[in-house]
Amino acid sequence: MRTFLPVAAIAAALAVLPFFQPPVAVSRAYVEVVPPDLAIVGSPSPTGASERSA
């Protein structure tokens, strides 16, 4: 159980990871890693407004 709980926590964190848009930009151009309709956190538009609330 001592090993199980941290491993379960890491696995849960990894399962959520695909829905976090990292702040990625190439040559100042915003790079959409996570599709805006599935990003829980992040996914700002190039103007800084949230794609989800747009």
Place this chain on the structure above:
Amino acid sequence: MKDYLILLKPRIIWLLTLASVAGYVYASGRNPDPGVLAALLLTGVLSTGGAAAFNHYWERDIDALMTRTASRPLPAGRIKPRNALALFLALSAAGLALAFTLLGPLPAAMVALGWFAYAVVYTVLLKRRSWLNVLLGGVAGNAAFLTGYVAAKPLDATGILLSFVVYLWIPAHIWSLAYARRDDYRKAGVPMLPVVVSEKTALAVIAVLNIAAAVYMAALAVALGGTYLVAVVALLVAAAIYTSAKALRARDERSFWLMFKASSPILAVFLILLMVAP
């Protein structure tokens, strides 16, 4: 007749076809075309049933060695192997041809990918050789969802992320069954995870995967938004975590059997919600 129905593995057909229909309904903006829906149902039943009949044919020797499967139509001698083979060929050919004709090349490619992952990668290449069989064969789950998705719109990252809700469900589902019936699998020489690692490791991996699959489903529900979706998925996730914790604590066949049995309805409810939840 009933024996031929068993060959098609109706429960797998139902879940994978549901995944395909859910992918289509979601991608169509919940405005599905009845003709496409009918085509997805037809090709899903034919291609999945064909691959399942092949699985029965190819595994008839190991099925005969396992208590759970010894009474299946082929090992019990109620259907001749060549009849199962003929059924596999007819259904698979019809499923693939109709998918191409009625749905187009991309959905047909997804049908072919799913069929290949289950019949060739899982059944022929890996089932008897490696514990990775489930992990690679699980692509059939992605393919089922994506068949419907690409019938409505081009393949994109949203579709791929959604399809992983089906993929992630597969290892925990199959391995919880393999844990509950590990003596059977050991006897037949099938290297499922609970056979090739210690019981303690298998327990932990299965429970962790089940929880990870549930958390992925929850994250997906939150990402998609919708109060009903999030509320019902919260209940589904609670059920998945409860069955995992119970199995981990009890470490007996019964609790892993419960985890196995609970995982399909949990996925089915999620897929139905994806189609209907506001």
